[in-house]
C-alpha cells in the first residue's frame with residue numbers, strides 16, 4: 001500500500017503553529033516582495049479571494065481586520081517540511097518527498113486495517129509533534145493515493161484518512177463523479193482534449209484501452225489509466241534523480257542599475273545555487289547569469305542580457321562560481337538601465353562520483369574542506385550565517401517582506417519568546 005501524507009494549507013498552517021491567534025481567521029501568505037496571495041486558509045477561500053490576488057487590492061480588508069496577510073517565510077516552511085519528512089522516516093521504512101508538503105510513504109505487505117491505523121496514528125503524531133494538520137490518502141498506486149488524499153481533505157467524515165482499494169464500490173463511485181482534470185498530472189489542456197474524445201471522468205479514463213491512450217496521447221497518460229485501475233507503474237525514484245540544472249533567481253524589492261548592487265544580488269543567488277549543487281553531490285561545468293529590466297515600464301529602456309561562463313574544470317566551489325559570475329557581469333553590464341530581476345543558473349552538471357571525469361577534468365581542490373565546513377555551519381546555525389562578501393540588508397534588491405514571521409526553528413536569535421506577559425509568569429510559578 002502507498003500512502004500520501006499532505007499538509008493542509010501548508011504555508012498558512014506553518015504560520016499558525018507559531019501564531020495561534022491566526023487559528024480560525026482568514027489568512028493569506030504573500031509571494032516574494034509581498035506582491036500577491038500565494039496561499040490561503042480555508043476561511044480566506046470561503047471569502048472567495050482567488051489565488052494570485054494582488055496584495056494592494058486587499059489592503060482595505062486587511063486594515064479592517066477581516067483578513068490577515070503575512071509575507072512568505074520560506075526558511076520556516078522549508079524547515080517544517082524537513083521535520084515532517086524526518087518524522088515520517090522515523091515511522092516508515094521508506095519515504096519519498098514529492099513536494100514541500102507532500103510525501104509518499106510505502107507500507108508494503110500490510111492489510112487495509114493496519115494501514116488505516118498507521119495513517120490515523122501518523123496524523124495524530126504530526127499534529128502533536130509539529131502542530132501541522134495533515135491528511136493521509138492510502139491506495140495501491142501513487143495516482144489513487146493522490147485521489148484518496150483529495151477525498152480525505154474534502155469529505156470530513158473520513159477524519160483525514162481515506163483508503164481507496166482498486167475495486168471497492170467506494171472507489172468506483174468516486175471515480176465516476178470525479179472530473180478527469182482532478183486526476184494527478186492531467187492539466188486543463190489535456191482535460192479538454194480528453195473531453196473531445198468522450199473522456200470526462202476519472203472512471204472514463206480508467207476504462208480506456210491503455211494502448212489506445214498511448215497511441216493517441218502519451219505513454220504517461222496510458223500509465224495514469226493503469227494506475228487508476230490499481231496497477232502500479234510510476235516509480236518515485238525518478239523524482240529523486242539529481243536535477244540537471246540549478247537555478248536561483250528573484251525579483252528585486254526595488255529596481256537598481258548600480259553594478260555593485262547587481263553583483264550583490266547575483267553573489268547571493270550564486271552562493272545559494274552552489275549550496276544546492278553540493279547537496280546533490282554534483283559539479284557544474286558552466287555558470288549562466290541573467291538580468292532583466294521591468295517589461296511593464298515601457299517608458300524605460302529594456303535590456304534582458306545573459307552570459308554563459310564555462311568553467312575550466314567542473315567545480316562545486318563557491319569561490320570559482322563567484323569568479324565566473326563577476327566575469328559574466330562585466331560582459332553584460334550596461335549603465336543607465338533599471339534592473340528588476342537577476343538570477344544564476346548552474347548548467348551542464350556532472351555527478352561528483354562519476355567515473356568518466358578524466359584526471360584532467362577533476363577539480364583541483366585548494367582547500368578541500370572549506371566548502372564542507374561552510375555548509376555544515378550554515379546548516380547548524382541557519383542559512384547565510386557565513387557567506388562570501390558583504391550582505392547589505394538594506395540593498396534595493398533585498399526582498400520586501402514587511403510582514404514576515406520569525407524564523408523560529410532555524411535562527412537562534414528568532415526563537416519563540418515565552419513568559420513576556422507578567423501574568424503568564426506568575427501563573428507559571430505560583431504553587432497549585
Ligand SMILES: [Mg+2]
Pocket residue numbers: 006007008009010101102
Ligand atoms: Mg498541501
